Amino acid sequence: MKLNQDTQYIREVSLKKELISSYQEFPFNIPVIENFSELKLHPNVTYIIGENGMGKSTLLEGIAIALGFNPEGGTLNFNFSSYNSHSNLDQYLRIVKGINKAKDHFFFRAETFYNVATNIEDLDNEPSSGASVIDSFGGKSLHEQSHGESFFAAFTERFQGNGLYILDEPEAALSPLRQLSMLSRINELCNQGSQFVISTHSPIIMAYPNALIIQLNEEGMTEVSLEDTFHYTIMKQFFEDKDRLLHHLFQ
Template sequence: MEEYQYIRSLKLRREEISSFNRYPFHLPSIKTLDELAFHPKVTYFVGENGMGKSTLLEAIAIAAGFNPEGGSLNFNFTTFNSHSPLEKYIKLIKGVERPKDGFFLRAETFYNLATNIEELDREPGAGQKIIDSFGGVSLHEQSHGESFWATFVNRFRGNGIYLLDEPEAALSPLRQLSMLAHIHELVDQNSQFIIATHSPIIMAYPNAQIIELTEEGARETSLEETNHYSIMKQFFDNRDRLLHHLLNE
């Protein structure tokens, strides 16, 4: 399977960074970063808001050739240029095999991607419609969750590198479980995933690598050791006690 590890690791070009006191280099996960190795199947970035999960995933995506706002390698549009310069300071160490497919799926800018698809399909002489690869139904004519899911199940074809940024933002718990099953199918088709998430469900893929970004930097951990899992477990194990503590202080 390792021959299909399309992105093996990344290195931060620390010597080229003039200051670690400005964004995004002041983020603890970046400030202490030297090199990160990725799992050949599924790697997760987890951590609290502001730790740099999406910033790091975005930089990996851009360095790999994806559009900052998402899509496949063929998408090239800009709605609002807000991405950080981090991709200029990282080096991706790639595997021998090149992926035959790839997609950067991010909940935050998915609306912009859906709009760009419609604009391209309206162009004269466009030929086969792009939306056909996404299930054939306008992504704007579905709920956010359904359009996100349609993209995932129709557009991800296997033998690819797939980067997902907080997919749980658009998916119900049941869809998140279904996403795990489909990730497994795609992994069996020589695919690699790097996912930034807050969801203990999505980060539960067996034997995956979980990298937690904290104030101390990045560290490898297990599902049960993450704050996300611990908090959810506390809530469901003793909901009344936790709510009493929260609401009566």
């Protein structure tokens, strides 16, 4: 692992508050936007964490769309829509970019990766003289693999280094062992000049050394250590005194 300021392809995210006329409607009424403070990103790995409903995925989606990604995920070249459900938050975000530009880009959304896989098959079924899109994912149909295998194929095959990777809950289909393997892959890619912005609930995924962890709550966003996250605390309590915790839960 090495800290490389040259890989900080995006440096910070701020909110164009002057354009917001009301905080009563979505997405401006979610906690992270109501109490938004300038988000400075780590040159290697930034985690955005918090309980459901705090706005992690909405914020990550807004950042990705503002950078030119398709709302459902994929590379900057993906342009499809299965269901138009994204917010217009991207229009209210100001992205400060670094001096250098990433050579590779990918927006990974666990909940819509099936749609990305379908679009890849659609593209490869069209007449073309170029290489198949699926070749960059390992050559095997993502629909012919388990969710976990297809997710991991993206991380190991498609991510090429010198890249900007925005990941929304990548652990969704990964076993604990695969999550550890993903940490190893993140490290490889960081050493190859990559930057990650990751939303996750997994204490394993958020354990990358020296990463920046931003925890969202009703009051806004706070920088925390792994050991101070709610996710880590709950898992630690569970495994250290499972019987006592279950006893209280079942009362």
